[in-house]
């Protein structure tokens with residue numbers, strides 16, 4: 001049986017020992033990445049695979065909230081073909097919007113096709129490091145989500161949060177330790193990232209994402225009020 005979870009707009013079922021997450025499908029009958037569709041009590045849900053989405057992994061690892069809600073405007077950096085973006089699209093709904101940024105033309109092409117179905121996704125082909133290019137195309141946002149697997153991922157995150165996130169807004173950073181430094185232990189990298197983030201943001205939640213995502217963690221942060 002699928003029921004509401006403690007996360008707004010996210011649903012779950014218990015299958016034996018396995019907890020399965022879902023979002024309510026904004027576009028009935030349409031799958032995005034081969035996920036299973038399940039109809040219960042007249043609502044169509046899309047299974048949300050934590051092995052394919054770090055945001056789902058963070059929820060299953062115990063994050064008590066993700067701070068992305070119905071009607072929010074979200075800046076999503078590193079959207080790839082839209083796997084996690086599609087679930088964020090279900091969460092923010094028709095009245096919300098996602099600026100979905102990726103630097104790779106091939107995945108942006110997929111995103112553009114996805115945005116024909118899901119009109120709350122606004123694909124942008126850009127390098128998240130080049131904030132001046134982004135500045136011309138996006139507005140202030142309620143939440144920032146970043147998953148770019150770059151050496152400079154923390155600097156990219158802090159710069160974008162500083163420029164585009166509203167005061168008091170929330171920002172989620174998926175960290176891939178191996179992209180920052182392959183020679184260091186992931187836990188050491190995560191500690192260094194934490195110290196860097198704490199200088200300008202309040203860290204609300206931290207989760208390591210194994211077994212769903214090896215050598216990854218998620219930080220959920222709040223931007224301080226000025």
Ligand SMILES: C[S@@+](CC[C@H](N)C(=O)[O-])C[C@H]1O[C@@H](n2cnc3c(N)ncnc32)[C@H](O)[C@@H]1O
Nearest residue numbers: 078079080083084102103104127128129147148
């Ligand atoms: C791990 S994938 C993202 C997966 C996606 N977040 C999901 O859960 O469905 C990382 C993405 O970041 C993009 N990327 C890497 N560097 C970037 C940059 N500087 N600006 C924008 N996108 C970048 C890559 O092209 C790739 O599609």
